[in-house]
Amino acid sequence: MSHEPPTPPAELPTDIVDTLNESSPELLRHVASYAEELAEHREREARLAEKEGEDEIEERPDELPDDVPSKATITIKEINDNRYYYWQWREGEKVTSKYKGPVDQDE
Incomplete structure (x- = not known):
């Protein structure tokens, strides 16, 4: 360095x-x-x-939880040097997130 x-x-x-x-x-x-x-x-x-x-109108993906709308997208958040997938979607002015799982280290 x-x-x-x-x-x-x-x-x-x-x-x-x-x-x-x-x-x-x-x-x-x-x-x-x-x-x-x-x-x-x-x-x-x-x-x-x-x-x-x-x-x-897109088909609902099999992996999408019942409480997540089909318009949700997946985003990656980094928390304390760890990366996680979250479902995210808009509800009016608010963006809602739901934990999906950890990002595979090979990705």
């Missing part, structure tokens, strides 16, 4: 780079975790908005 600090991406605004450079390692880890979750949320929102316009 290099003793030089990493070079920030060119797309990152200078004020954000300056703030991050002044932050503690603990705060940087919180920011990284939040940024990853926010990116997943926005990608999921985009997928949900894309699917909202589809009129096709």
Whole structure:
């Protein structure tokens, strides 16, 4: 590992780079975790908005639990360096999650 600090991406605004450079390692880890979750949320929102316009009725997958709607998608969350699958779907303004199981280490 290099003793030089990493070079920030060119797309990152200078004020954000300056703030991050002044932050503690603990705060940087919180920011990284939040940024990853926010990116997943926005990608999921985009997928949900894309699917909202589809009129096709899909068959209910066999693996889908009875209390999970067929419109649910699977997402991966990382908690304490462990990765888990969750079913997620929108109920009005709220996004609901239900645990599915651990992610196989070979994936």
